Amino acid sequence: MPITLRLGLYYATIFAGTGVSLPYIAVWFRAQGLNGAQIGAILSAPMLARVLTGPALGLWADGFRLRRTPMALLGAAAAAGYAALGFMHGFWAWFVAWFVGATAIAALTPLADVVAIRRARLDGFVYGLPRGVGSTAYVLANLTMGLLLTRWPPQIVLWWIVVLAVLTIAAARVLLPPDPVHDGARVGGRDRLRGLGGLLRDRTFLLAAVSAGLIQAGHAFYYGFSTLIWKAQGLSAALIGMLWAVGVAAEVAFMWFMEPWRRRLGPARLLALGGLGAVVRWTALGLSPPVALLVPLQGLHMFSFTSTYMASLQMMERLAPPQSASAAQTFSSALSTGLLIGIATLASGPLFDAVGAAGYFAMAATAGCGLAGALILVRRPASELA
Numbered sequence: 001m002p003i004t005l006r007l008g009l010y011y012a013t014i015f016a017g018t019g020v021s022l023p024y025i026a027v028w029f030r031a032q033g034l035n036g037a038q039i040g041a042i043l044s045a046p047m048l049a050r051v052l053t054g055p056a057l058g059l060w061a062d063g064f065r066l067r068r069t070p071m072a073l074l075g076a077a078a079a080a081g082y083a084a085l086g087f088m089h090g091f092w093a094w095f096v097a098w099f100v101g102a103t104a105i106a107a108l109t110p111l112a113d114v115v116a117i118r119r120a121r122l123d124g125f126v127y128g129l130p131r132g133v134g135s136t137a138y139v140l141a142n143l144t145m146g147l148l149l150t151r152w153p154p155q156i157v158l159w160w161i162v163v164l165a166v167l168t169i170a171a172a173r174v175l176l177p178p179d180p181v182h183d184g185a186r187v188g189g190r191d192r193l194r195g196l197g198g199l200l201r202d203r204t205f206l207l208a209a210v211s212a213g214l215i216q217a218g219h220a221f222y223y224g225f226s227t228l229i230w231k232a233q234g235l236s237a238a239l240i241g242m243l244w245a246v247g248v249a250a251e252v253a254f255m256w257f258m259e260p261w262r263r264r265l266g267p268a269r270l271l272a273l274g275g276l277g278a279v280v281r282w283t284a285l286g287l288s289p290p291v292a293l294l295v296p297l298q299g300l301h302m303f304s305f306t307s308t309y310m311a312s313l314q315m316m317e318r319l320a321p322p323q324s325a326s327a328a329q330t331f332s333s334a335l336s337t338g339l340l341i342g343i344a345t346l347a348s349g350p351l352f353d354a355v356g357a358a359g360y361f362a363m364a365a366t367a368g369c370g371l372a373g374a375l376i377l378v379r380r381p382a383s384e385l386a
Contacts, residue, residue: 004130007119007176008129009171010172010176013168015137016138016141016164017161019138020161021157021161023142023145025158025161027149028154031153032089034091034094043098044345044346045095045098047338047341049338054107057107065180065181067111068115074107074111075108075165075172077104078102078105078165079101079165079166079168080101081100082098082161082162086158107330111330113313119179127259128310129255131255135248135251135252138248139245145160148160202319204319204380208312208319208373210335211271211369211371211372212315213335213370214373215274217343217344218304218366220341220344225352232356243294247301251301254302254306255310258302267312268374269378270308271312271374272375272378273307274307274308274309275372278300279364281301281304282304286361309336
């Protein structure tokens with residue numbers, strides 16, 4: 001089986017699970033009798049903690065001989081945490097179980113990125129090809145669960161994510177190549193921690209990670225409240241589903257077909273383009289545009305999310321030494337999908353209650369701060385990102 005297909009199928013096992021857990025686990029918690037505040041607390045906790053758990057798990061993963069070994073173990077931890085939700089009862093029990101499962105599964109994507117980026121460089125394929133398979137699996141799982149919930153009780157959400165977490169264990173062993181973590185001797189824990197400390201003292205690394213995180217954090221209001229806003233504007237469920245699909249299709253198109261252009265542009269300019277796309281997108285959505293403009297605005301997802309994501313991956317790879325690759329990617333991911341978007345998610349609820357769609361303007365300002373950081377990187381010598 002070609003390495004691109006193997007990596008794509010591995011990404012698919014991760015995203016077919018998160019494509020259900022992220023949008024639908026709240027349905028399961030609601031069916032257990034939890035209120036909105038309790039659900040929000042459970043869901044946001046692993047996001048906010050990811051700034052610590054992400055780098056810690058990255059350092060831990062860099063201590064193994066093969067990269068796929070800690071990935072299989074994290075899949076097992078995710079399966080155990082998710083399964084425990086079905087056998088435990090009460091807010092705090094569910095809080096702990098979800099924290100374990102969500103923390104473990106979130107660590108898999110940056111670790112998979114390390115493997116895929118290295119393989120793309122060595123084997124000469126486009127990284128976006130296998131990663132795009134994961135994005136496709138995400139939207140297919142999302143749509144499938146929407147249909148299943150019309151016929152099945154919310155319990156189907158929980159068992160879906162448990163089964164997919166179990167599949168990541170087998171996929172890590174069967175699909176991932178036996179790539180070593182270190183080309184030479186294994187690096188000790190103190191040296192790995194020292195390597196992470198060196199990254200955190202690197203101003204260029206921190207500026208790149210924070211800038212990308214701020215641009216991505218601007219998506220918080222969109223993820224949490226765009227559906228409610230569009231419903232209030234009179235859009236049908238079918239049309240709203242189509243708009244979400246347009247965003248994912250734009251993401252996949254960027255990953256599959258824009259690789260030569262991405263390479264010519266370079267990571268710093270790519271990040272700036274992502275920030276600019278985000279500012280334009282959120283500002284326009286804050287004005288409650290007519291339906292005719294929503295499709296092209298959703299197409300901007302290829303810049304606000306995908307351009308930013310790809311630039312971040314490339315910069316983290318270039319700025320981090322090989323022995324700190326996992327820690328660098330997980331730290332960047334912890335900012336983008338953890339601390340910063342977690343804070344933005346907490347702020348989005350009161351914003352939505354107070355000003356409705358105008359809450360997008362706050363997301364535009366957040367992305368604008370990330371854009372400013374990206375423009376600083378653009379002006380720096382290319383050698384700093386080499």
